[in-house]
Amino acid sequence: MVNGSPHEKGCTYTALTEVAKTLNEEGIDTEIFWIGKKPLTGCTACKSCTKTGRCAFNDRANDFLDIAKGADGFIFGSPVHYASATGAITSFMDCVFYSDLLGGRQSFYLKPAATVISARRAGTTTTFDQLNKYFTLSEMPVISSRYWNMVHGAKPEDVKKDLEGLQIMRVLARNMAWFLKCKEAGMKAGVPLPVKEERMSTNFIRE
């Protein structure tokens, strides 16, 4: 679980801990990775990750890439900043997902994912759409809840009063746990992984 907020123990963290608590009750271990407050560089398209599988800017994106392969599922949390995900989590996810793809690490392939958004008031659904796009490009099954995964508040105490938001977090966690257990059972039963096709990049040019 990634806390993409500049606040280590803020509203996003409060939502993530509700998900973590429920996942733990379901027998799933969790870890919350805070991206921190230091500046994170956006992708400069240098493509050195093609050779190294890591980002040329050795920041929290690389720390996360070092542990991502060992995780079975992912939750990325972000506060809303100007009706979008924060600049920091956007830079972080650009570098993480691009390095992973170009470096051929396959840390995310067929691993369930979800995003959790926190806002004082508005911009949650655009941020939700934005972050889900990383997952659907990466062949990650997106786990849903019974609403879009958001909590409201300007401080953690507000989030604790958002009872519907907290319920959405718990439902999300149980759905994620159920999927993880089904996937494990399927793998044990010998259900084969999907047949892979060579990637095509036509850039809309047809001839």
Ligand SMILES: Cc1cc2nc3c(=O)[nH]c(=O)nc-3n(C[C@H](O)[C@H](O)[C@H](O)COP(=O)(O)O)c2cc1C
């Ligand atoms: C630069 C900045 C921009 C923000 N923009 C929005 C916004 O567009 N909509 C909103 O509802 N809240 C906005 N907020 C408030 C935060 O999204 C909100 O307080 C959030 O719950 C904080 O989560 P955190 O404690 O995990 O950082 C903004 C906060 C900051 C610092």
